[in-house]
Amino acid sequence: MRQDTNNLPDVVYDVRGLNLWYGETHALKDVNLQILKNHVTAIIGPSGCGKSTFIKTLNRMIENVPGVRTSGEILYHGRDIFDKDLRVEELRTKVGMVFQKPNPFPKSIYENVLYGPKIHGIKNKQLLMEILETSLKASALWDEVKDRLDDNAYGLSGGQQQRLCIARCLAVQPDIILMDEPTSALDPIATSRIEELINRLKKDYTIAIVTHSMQQAARISDRTAYFLLGELVEYDYTERIFSNPRDQRTEDYITGRFG
């Protein structure tokens, strides 16, 4: 699938004409966008513009909300995720998700990280220990927790819990990680640690991150998508969005004249 000839990066998600309704509320309006491999894609926009809705549609988590309807296509590596034959569990093992508030399970650190591998049938003890260590190292948490892997995850600080959730997500070796305002519940120091982490992860992963902070988008992302009232107003290289936006509405937003 690689389009080497044009030297273009792989497309992980190709969203085509996506509409979404909560009952009568038209929350996403004809969204077209491509998420590129090994890129960090930031999704910004004022509160209520549909950022969470959009990102939750990518792994079909949105279906847990009663009365949601969609139209259009979302191709994940060329395959429509709304395809009847597609198993949503399979999609979600490849598409990891990190939530706004850290949500570890009320289990030990060990059990949290290995939850995914275990339910997906990995039993070999040695392999599990390897996964544990790699995931915790990749999420920059290993040094802080390696001596208390059996402690309950709720004994960790908020920032550590969020990194644990990232480790839990990495443990099933996803292809892309979706993050919905992962630092909004954290203090500035914990936030900068997560940002560093994202910078390191993008070497091996594709990341789509919703953020309410334009500075954060500017710091960590390669591409930025600006949503307003359910519409994708502009999607471009992050530098371009912040230095030379094409749409007046984008400019208003990033210069602080809006929201």
Added chain:
Amino acid sequence: MDGRTDVRKMIQDNISHKANRVDAVMPKFLLVMASMSVLTTVGIVLTLFFDAFKFFRQVPLSEVFSTDLAPLSADPSFGILPLINGTIFTSLIAMMVAVPIGLAAAVYLSQFASFNKRKVLKPMLELLAGVPTIVYGFFAYSFVTPLLMRLIPSLGSKNVISPGIVMGIMIIPMVASLSEDAMNAVPDAMREGALGLGSTRFEVAVKVVLPAAISGIVASFVLAISRAIGETMIVTIASGSNKNFSFDITQSMQTMTSYIVEFTSGDAGAGTTGYYSLYAVGLILFVFTLLMNLLAQYISKKYREVY
């Protein structure tokens, strides 16, 4: 004239004239009402203790904790073990019915049922809890026992299995409803976390929600056991009054509660040892259920998940 001043003056007048008597008396009256139930409980416990004490003075402990129960014979004997045995067997069978069914119902209702199904099913389930126990007893004796006799020809017309099963049915709503509450209290964020890792809904229920709610669930079991231990009508009607010490659940066994029923409805003369034995059995029953309730509280505190 300014209307506002008028209202202010009226309020001031009313406040200064308001009688304080009601406010002074009311809390005391409420306290008396509230104390009523506490005092009653204390009274019951004291009566139990005093009359049970008289029993234990007349009957040596070695006899009390024997398997020999013959309160009405010429040479009476008051071993309580057959009654404890009967109580444990009926309660165990009840739990074997109520735990799996109640838990399955709770998992279904809280994790799978759509809003509309839940709206219909839950009240129906709770209706079970409102059926008078005498009806359950009759149901056990005249319906379940004959049905079971077709499967087990040697089944006695009074036996332990049938009331055990029916008692289990009776406490299903208790297990289901309390367990469901415990599972509903698990935050949605945790379910989303598990779903996001590719869990099926069943995996979410069993691997995440159940463990997170375990303290509430186990507490519901313990409360259900204590309900089964104290249940009277069903066992009196369907399990009979056989005082032999045996482990044969196809035959009649007497429980602590039905012993008390048998004796109070007969004519145990006040002051006789048999009369005091009622209080002794009552006291033991009380201690049993009290321990169960304490255990339930302990479990829900100790294993309460922090999230």
